[in-house]
Amino acid sequence: MNQPTLSGIPPSAEGVITRRSPFAVLETIDRLQKAMESHHLTIFAHIDHSEGARRVGLEMQEAHVLLFGNPRSGTPLMVASPLLALDLPLKVLIWQQDKHVWVSSIDPTYLQKRYALSPELIGNIAGSETLIEQTLAAHEP
Template structure:
């Protein structure tokens, strides 16, 4: 159990990077497909998708246009609570956020 917890902490810690250290990868998939694929990967790893923020829909409700830019929030109640118990300031980085967006030229 201790090894599993250590492994989970190390995996989670590798995901907790600030925006200045974030990684950007292009995808051959559409935004919707990529968001679904990420949700599947998150579920396979034992985490859950907490919420999705559809920035383009928010922009549209304000009468503005924005290409697809969904933000996916993922985490684990159990692991998140354990991390917060050790250091509450880590809550700034939780839940893990993944942004998928489409460029004007159609690349994702």
């Protein structure tokens, strides 16, 4: 379902945090990748949904997903709740709608509630939100 933005407010969904990026799509991706690598996070995949659409003759807004994480952080979570493997590795969506660039991710507290995880365990991945916030606020890569 296509939900248009109203006055620059992005569509929302339960458990999703969406922030506006002050940077273009590709610069946002580059900054996030560099920040993840500097924090010893593995980028498992970069999915370019918009390129996939172009390859089959369709058009869509720019939409990229980075799958990232650290096995030392994620493994204890999946041991405690094996179904959490459906939501790990973590993902961040960088997308454009109209003239705005957005960065969306799953709120770790949503995952904590969904899988009944302890605060200590969810702490293993809670820092991802701070990393995203700091990257979008940074003026230098």
